[in-house]
Amino acid sequence: MGGRLDGKVAVITGGASGIGKASVERFIAEGAHVVMGDLETARGEAMAQFHGPKLAFRTTDVKNEADIKALIDLAIERHGRLDILFNNAGSAEPDYPVEKIEAGAFDHVMHLHLRAALFGIKHASPHMQAAGGGSIISTSSVAGIGVNYGPLLYSIAKAALIHMTKTVSVRMAPHKIRVNCINPGLIATAVFGRAFGLDQDAAEAAQPKLEELGAFAQPLPVGGNPLDIANAAVYLASDEARFVTGQALVVDGGLTTGTVPDPNGGTAAIITDILGVDLAAWRAEHGIG
Ligand SMILES: NC(=O)c1ccc[n+]([C@@H]2O[C@H](COP(=O)([O-])OP(=O)(O)OC[C@H]3O[C@@H](n4cnc5c(N)ncnc54)[C@H](O)[C@@H]3O)[C@@H](O)[C@H]2O)c1
Numbered sequence: 001m002g003g004r005l006d007g008k009v010a011v012i013t014g015g016a017s018g019i020g021k022a023s024v025e026r027f028i029a030e031g032a033h034v035v036m037g038d039l040e041t042a043r044g045e046a047m048a049q050f051h052g053p054k055l056a057f058r059t060t061d062v063k064n065e066a067d068i069k070a071l072i073d074l075a076i077e078r079h080g081r082l083d084i085l086f087n088n089a090g091s092a093e094p095d096y097p098v099e100k101i102e103a104g105a106f107d108h109v110m111h112l113h114l115r116a117a118l119f120g121i122k123h124a125s126p127h128m129q130a131a132g133g134g135s136i137i138s139t140s141s142v143a144g145i146g147v148n149y150g151p152l153l154y155s156i157a158k159a160a161l162i163h164m165t166k167t168v169s170v171r172m173a174p175h176k177i178r179v180n181c182i183n184p185g186l187i188a189t190a191v192f193g194r195a196f197g198l199d200q201d202a203a204e205a206a207q208p209k210l211e212e213l214g215a216f217a218q219p220l221p222v223g224g225n226p227l228d229i230a231n232a233a234v235y236l237a238s239d240e241a242r243f244v245t246g247q248a249l250v251v252d253g254g255l256t257t258g259t260v261p262d263p264n265g266g267t268a269a270i271i272t273d274i275l276g277v278d279l280a281a282w283r284a285e286h287g288i289g
Contacts, residue, residue: 002031003029003030003031003032004030004031004234004238004239004240005027005030005031005032005084005234005237005238006030006031006032007031008031008032008033008083008084008237009032009033009034009035009075009079009081009082009083009084010027010032010033010034010035010075010083010084010085010086010237011034011035011036011037011071011072011075011082011084011085011086011120011124012024012027012034012035012036012037012086012088013036013037013038013060013062013068013071013086013087013088013089013116013120014037014038014062014088014089014090014139015034015036015037015038015044015047015057015088016036016038016039016040016043016044016047017038017040017043017189017190017191017200017204018187018189018190018191018226019088019139019184019187019189019226019229019230020036020038020086020088020089021047021226022225022226022227022229022230023086023088023226023229023230023233023234024036024047024051024055025230026227026230026231026233026234027084027230027233027234027237028051028054028055030234030238032054032083032084032237033053033054033055033078033079034051034054034055034056035055035056035057035058035071035074035075035078035079036048036055036056036057036058037057037058037059037060037062037067037068037071037089038057038059038060038089039059039060039061039089040200041059043200044057044058044059045057056074056075056078058070058071058074060089062087062089062112062116062120063108063111063112063115063116065119068116068119068120068123069119069123072085072120072123072124072127075127076127081127081130081131082124082127082128082131082134083128083131083133083134083135083237084134084135084136084137084237085120085121085124085128085134085135085136085137086136086137086138086139086233086237087116087117087120087121087136087137087138087139088137088138088139089112089116090112090113090139090191091112091191091194091195092150092151092154092191092192092194092195093105093108093109093151093153093154093195094151094195095150095151095152096151096152096153098152101152101153105153106153109153109154109156109157110153110156110157110160112157113154113157113158113161114157114160114161114164117138117161117164118164118168120136120138121136121168121172121179124136125172125175125177128175128177129175129177132176133175133176133177133178134176134177134178135177135178135180135236135237135238135241136172136177136178136179136180137180137181137182137233137236137237138161138164138165138180138181138182139181139182139184139229140158140159140161140162140165140181140182140183140248141154141155141158141183141184142183142184142185142250142252142255142256143155143158143159144157144158144159144160144161144162144183144248145159145162145183145248145250145256146256149255149256158183161181162181162183162248165179165180165181165246165247165248166246166248169245169246170246172245173245173246178236178241178242178244178245179245179246180236180241180244180245180246180247180248180249181247181248181249182229182232182233182236182248182249182251183248183249183250183251183252183256184224184228184229184251184252185217185218185224185250185251185252185253185255185256186214186217186218186223186224186252186253186255187214187224187225187226187228187229188207188208188210188211188214188223188224188225188226189207189210189226190203190204190206190207191203192206192210193206207225210223211223211224211225217253217255218252218253218254218255219253219254219255219257220253220254222253224251224252224253228251229251232249232251236249
């Protein structure tokens with residue numbers, strides 16, 4: 001049976017860990033050739049060695065436009081075409097209070113999470129036009145659609161990334177280049193451990209526990225993991241999504257539906273507490289729950 005990405009060439013950024021790494025593995029399993037960029041040279045090279053000719057790695061800082069261009073050029077050099085770009089690299093930054101935001105921190109977050117994706121599209125577009133079309137995916141976040149799902153600057157950048165996706169999708173549509181993003185909810189990756197000062201190995205070792213506890217973070221009682229996002233990326237990258245563009249696909253176990261996971265808690269508990277009503281007794285009296 002053929003793979004869902006057979007014959008396609010993909011560039012993936014942030015591929016040495018978490019969502020990016022799972023995506024590299026899924027894309028290869030579905031038949032794609034992948035060219036991956038990441039800051040982490042040793043990890044990237046080890047992955048390239050493991051996957052052989054299906055994966056090329058280039059040390060890349062996506063905050064640097066020349067690095068982005070060189071990564072895309074590498075895909076063209078090796079394979080002569082580019083079909084898929086997955087702008088995924090990112091990291092978690094401190095949640096600065098508004099009064100303490102400095103220009104350097106602002107620029108860092110915007111360049112990493114927003115400008116990198118736009119410049120990725122800038123350099124991928126001519127090659128995709130030459131190939132007769134393509135699929136561009138960026139990793140945004142639930143932090144870009146709701147408040148307090150992430151740090152302030154990060155949330156602003158991810159929200160802008162969603163609007164950039166929609167706006168650019170219209171400019172790219174005549175060329176049959178589809179532009180979408182994915183909004184993950186809580187996904188157990190090393191990003192959290194590293195944000196709190198752990199090294200990559202320790203941060204990865206904490207992933208299973210994070211996934212286990214993540215089951216309590218949203219209505220669906222399962223912890224989100226990198227494969228959940230990689231699978232969404234395979235769909236958007238494949239021809240199955242040929243009529244899908246300008247979308248922000250939420251993959252969050254229901255986190256952003258606005259519900260509270262515990263039907264006996266949440267708003268009802270707060271209101272009845274204020275009113276001095278015994279919620280458990282009231283529910284029993286009305287035969288609820
Ligand atoms: N984990 C979550 O819960 C979650 C939720 C929503 C969105 N996201 C987004 O998903 C994406 C992937 O994050 P993850 O959770 O897999 O984290 P991760 O830390 O496991 O992986 C991120 C990768 O990006 C690389 N990277 C960071 N800065 C880079 C740069 N300047 N240039 C190139 N590579 C760089 C890192 O080295 C790392 O390999 C990010 O954009 C993140 O904001 C994650």
